[in-house]
Amino acid sequence: MSAVTQDTSVSTGRVTRAFIYLVLILFALFYLLPLYVMVVNSLKPLPEITGGNMMALPREWTLEAWGSAWSTAQIGVSPTGLKPYFLNSIMMVVPAVALSTMIGAMNGYILTKWRFRGDVWVFGLMLFSCFIPFQIVLIPMARVLGMLGLAGSVPGLILVHLVYGIGFSTLYFRNYYAAFPTELVRAAQIDGAGFFRIFWRILLPVSGPIAVVTIIWQFTNIWNDFLFGASFGGVNQPMTVALNNLVQSSTGVKEYNVHFAGAILAALPTLFVYIVAGRYFVRGLMAGSVKG
Amino acid sequence: MAAPAPADFRTRLQDWLPKLVLAPSFAVTILFVYGFIIFTIFLSFTGSKMLPKFDTWVGWANYHRLFSLPEWNIALKNIAIFASLYIIICTAIGLMLAIFLDQKIRGEGGLRPIYLYPMALSFIVTGTAWKWFLDPGIGLENVMHQWGWESFSFNWIKSNTMAIYTIVIAAVWQTSGFVMAMFLAGLRGIDNEILKAAQIDGASNWQLYRRIVIPLLRPAFLSAFVILSHLAIKSYDLVIALTNGGPGRATAMPATFMYSYTFTRNEMGVGAASAVIMLMTIAAIMVPYLYAELKEKK
Numbered sequence: 308m309s310a311v312t313q314d315t316s317v318s319t320g321r322v323t324r325a326f327i328y329l330v331l332i333l334f335a336l337f338y339l340l341p342l343y344v345m346v347v348n349s350l351k352p353l354p355e356i357t358g359g360n361m362m363a364l365p366r367e368w369t370l371e372a373w374g375s376a377w378s379t380a381q382i383g384v385s386p387t388g389l390k391p392y393f394l395n396s397i398m399m400v401v402p403a404v405a406l407s408t409m410i411g412a413m414n415g416y417i418l419t420k421w422r423f424r425g426d427v428w429v430f431g432l433m434l435f436s437c438f439i440p441f442q443i444v445l446i447p448m449a450r451v452l453g454m455l456g457l458a459g460s461v462p463g464l465i466l467v468h469l470v471y472g473i474g475f476s477t478l479y480f481r482n483y484y485a486a487f488p489t490e491l492v493r494a495a496q497i498d499g500a501g502f503f504r505i506f507w508r509i510l511l512p513v514s515g516p517i518a519v520v521t522i523i524w525q526f527t528n529i530w531n532d533f534l535f536g537a538s539f540g541g542v543n544q545p546m547t548v549a550l551n552n553l554v555q556s557s558t559g560v561k562e563y564n565v566h567f568a569g570a571i572l573a574a575l576p577t578l579f580v581y582i583v584a585g586r587y588f589v590r591g592l593m594a595g596s597v598k599g
Numbered sequence: 600m601a602a603p604a605p606a607d608f609r610t611r612l613q614d615w616l617p618k619l620v621l622a623p624s625f626a627v628t629i630l631f632v633y634g635f636i637i638f639t640i641f642l643s644f645t646g647s648k649m650l651p652k653f654d655t656w657v658g659w660a661n662y663h664r665l666f667s668l669p670e671w672n673i674a675l676k677n678i679a680i681f682a683s684l685y686i687i688i689c690t691a692i693g694l695m696l697a698i699f700l701d702q703k704i705r706g707e708g709g710l711r712p713i714y715l716y717p718m719a720l721s722f723i724v725t726g727t728a729w730k731w732f733l734d735p736g737i738g739l740e741n742v743m744h745q746w747g748w749e750s751f752s753f754n755w756i757k758s759n760t761m762a763i764y765t766i767v768i769a770a771v772w773q774t775s776g777f778v779m780a781m782f783l784a785g786l787r788g789i790d791n792e793i794l795k796a797a798q799i800d801g802a803s804n805w806q807l808y809r810r811i812v813i814p815l816l817r818p819a820f821l822s823a824f825v826i827l828s829h830l831a832i833k834s835y836d837l838v839i840a841l842t843n844g845g846p847g848r849a850t851a852m853p854a855t856f857m858y859s860y861t862f863t864r865n866e867m868g869v870g871a872a873s874a875v876i877m878l879m880t881i882a883a884i885m886v887p888y889l890y891a892e893l894k895e896k897k
Binding site for chain 1: 738
């Protein structure tokens with residue numbers, strides 16, 4: 308999929324243009340609104356929210372809610388704040404992303420440059436696995452994790468995300484390597500280069516862009532996952548599950564400012580990635596939907 | 600029998616190596632995806648309650664029970680409302696924003712990331728933000744009252760009949776920018792010569808888009824439909840964070856139904872049956888689409 312190539316040659320009148328700008332700006336406000344509400348209210352003391360206006364800027368700016376969300380808020384039964392869960396998410400995401408990307412690169416290389424009978428079927432089966440509703444695997448997965456002694460642990464979550472992440476990473480690398488001239492691989496083979504050497508010397512050096520796309524995609528998906536975390540996290544829940552526990556807890560006063568601060572904390576890593584590498588993020592989204 | 604020469608062995612190893620390296624991934628997929636699917640399908644024909652039990656074959660009983668449960672029927676009704684509104688509104692907004700952005704807009708580079716950033720957030724974050732924004736006590740309703748519009752009322756999120764629409768609002772907020780990006784890529788791929796030719800023939804802008812541009816965007820429509828319907832059927836996190844299926848069970852969805860019947864109500868057989876129905880629905884949409892995509896490739 309090529310990115311921005313050309314503007315349309317359609318021309319529009321003045322009134323139409325004014326209308327178009329108005330609509331575009333209104334929608335920008337619509338998309339920014341929840342972020343504004345979250346940030347502004349996370350910086351207010353609680354009474355200013357319950358007795359005040361959600362859209363107003365804080366009269367008294369404070370980082371108290373942030374401190375509370377990070378280190379003292381009640382999550383489930385213990386007042387630990389979101390910090391340990393944030394660390395759980397990091398420990399889960401890093402190996403899962405690294406492994407699924409490396410495996411995906413190998414798979415993509417094999418499926419395009421070492422084709423064999425039935426390779427399209429192998430790929431098709433892996434591709435469909437990206438789109439199954441994960442409800443269909445929850446029950447057996449719980450059982451398998453239990454048998455492996457990985458239930459309720461971070462390694463268990465890594466395994467789950469790795470298993471269901473390979474499909475997408477394979478898809479990305481396969482589509483990318485498909486455009487790489489196979490003649491170069493054949494030439495290297497005739498020169499006596501082996502399977503790993505060709506990958507290492509010829510394909511890996513050109514894999515930068517697709518590796519970034521894959522890493523961002525896997526990172527966003529795994530960090531944002533809730534279903535697997537809630538089902539298999541046990542006491543080692545990831546950030547999303549802890550945030551939900553914080554917000555849904557029915558005991559005590561609802562500390563909206565802490566909820567908002569927690570929500571931003573949960574969003575920060577993926578937002579950060581989006582801000583520094585938005586271009587690749589969009590490319591990944593497109594490659595995951597329009598396979599071509 | 601003579602031992603194979605080292606060189607011979609090496610070539611044969613090279614022949615096998617790719618398959619050997621691919622094998623673990625393939626095996627894992629077969630076991631953890633297709634094996635598990637078969638496991639769950641099998642389970643849906645057993646009387647499993649809290650734990651899987653394979654010696655209690657009950658035939659189609661779980662499916663009969665599933666479709667007689669009021670909660671499942673509510674979930675089906677909700678997913679029908681949610682999915683259709685979500686797909687239609689996202690497509691409409693996405694198409695409109697894409698066409699507007701394509702008019703040589705100043706600041707396009709600044710607007711596009713604003714439309715798209717919600718896609719980077721988790722549904723739990725989106726749900727939390729909208730939950731409090733739509734809360735009548737502190738959110739939009741209160742804001743309007745403070746600004747002097749005393750009679751303003753917006754309590755959909757607390758209403759049995761309207762709460763499902765708040766899920767549509769939050770979900771549209773999250774993904775419509777992504778649909779915009781898909782359509783924009785489609786628009787940018789259209790050859791300007793075609794448009795110029797039509798303009799010379801005297802076509803108005805409206806006709807240009809209705810007769811030429813939108814029909815040319817067919818592949819983007821198809822991808823948007825497939826992605827959005829697949830997201831809609833899987834929607835679980837957003838419902839949990841926004842309404843937790845409530846008020847009562849007004850916003851129950853197949854995904855929340857499956858989870859609660861399997862893990863909290865100890866009706867694993869029924870839960871498995873509901874998961875099978877979800878899989879079949881998604882497969883009915885995805886398999887033809889993926890098949891066509893793969894066939895094109897060959």
